[in-house]
Amino acid sequence: MKFLVFLGSVRNSTPPSPARLGERVTKAIIACLQSRYGEHDIELIDALDYQLEPVFKPHFAYAKSKAPVELNNLAQKIDSADAYIMVSPEYNHSMSPALANLLNHFGSSLFAYKPSAIVTYSAGQWGGLRAAIGMRSFLSELGCLPVSAMIHVPKAQDVFIENGDVQNGEDQSSWFDYFARTIKQLIWWADATKKQRNEVDPHTLITNFTSAPSQRNTP
Numbered sequence: 130m131k132f133l134v135f136l137g138s139v140r141n142s143t144p145p146s147p148a149r150l151g152e153r154v155t156k157a158i159i160a161c162l163q164s165r166y167g168e169h170d171i172e173l174i175d176a177l178d179y180q181l182e183p184v185f186k187p188h189f190a191y192a193k194s195k196a197p198v199e200l201n202n203l204a205q206k207i208d209s210a211d212a213y214i215m216v217s218p219e220y221n222h223s224m225s226p227a228l229a230n231l232l233n234h235f236g237s238s239l240f241a242y243k244p245s246a247i248v249t250y251s252a253g254q255w256g257g258l259r260a261a262i263g264m265r266s267f268l269s270e271l272g273c274l275p276v277s278a279m280i281h282v283p284k285a286q287d288v289f290i291e292n293g294d295v296q297n298g299e300d301q302s303s304w305f306d307y308f309a310r311t312i313k314q315l316i317w318w319a320d321a322t323k324k325q326r327n328e329v330d331p332h333t334l335i336t337n338f339t340s341a342p343s344q345r346n347t348p
C-alpha cells in the first residue's frame with residue numbers, strides 16, 4: 130500500500146529554538162515505518178517544497194489540467210495513496226497553518242474513503258494534543274477519517290536529534306512501540322478500505338462536491 134507522510138512545519142527561523150522541530154519527528158516516524166513496515170510504499174510530502182500563491186487558489190478551482198504542475202502532481206499522489214500520516218506542530222493550540230493551507234488546496238474527494246493518522250509534537254509538555262483535537266475534525270471533513278490512536282511527542286527536541294535518531298538516554302524501540310499502535314491501526318484501516326473501494330467504488334454511490342458544499346443535499 131501507499132502511504133503519504135505530510136510534514137506540516139515550514140518554520141525556518143528562531144526563536145523559539147530549534148526551528149523545524151517537525152523534521153526530526155517526521156524522520157523518526159518514517160524510520161519506524163521503514164524498519165517495521167518496509168513492505169509498504171512510503172513517501173514524504175514536505176510542505177516546505179510547495180511554494181503556494183499568497184492568494185488562495187485551490188487545485189480544484191483551476192480549469193481542467195491548467196493547475197500548476199506541482200499541484201497536479203500532488204493531487205495525483207493524494208488520489209493514488211491508500212492512507213495519510215499528518216505530522217503537525219501545535220501553534221496557539223491549533224494545527225500548523227502551513228499544513229492546513231496545503232491540504233485546503235485539494236478537494237475532499239481525493240482523500241475520502243481512506244484513513245489518516247495524526248502525529249503532533251511540541252517543544253513543551255503537551256505534545257501538541259490540543260492541535261490534534263482540531264485535526265480530527267479537519268481530517269474527518271476531508272474524508273480521510275483519523276484512526277483512534279494518535280501519536281504525541283512532548284519536548285520533541287529532548288527526544289530526537291536532527292536526523293530522527295533518539296537522543297542519548299532515550300529508548301528508540303519504546304518510541305517505535307508507541308508509534309506502532311497508531312501505525313497498525315492505520316495499516317488495518319488502509320487495507321480494509323482499499324479492499325472495499327475495489328469492491329464498491331464510493332464515488333459511484335455518493336456524488337463528490339464539484340462546485341459547492343451545498344451539494345450535501347440538505348433539504
Ligand SMILES: Cc1cc2nc3c(=O)[nH]c(=O)nc-3n(C[C@H](O)[C@H](O)[C@H](O)COP(=O)(O)O)c2cc1C
Pocket residue numbers: 138139140145146147148149150151152218219220221222223250251252253254255256257
Ligand atoms: C507561532 C507559535 C505558536 C506556538 N504555540 C504553541 C502552543 O500552542 N503549544 C505548544 O505546546 N507549543 C507552541 N509553540 C512552540 C512549538 O511547540 C515549538 O516552537 C516547535 O518547535 C514548533 O514546531 P516547528 O519547529 O516544527 O515549527 C508555538 C510556536 C510558535 C512559533
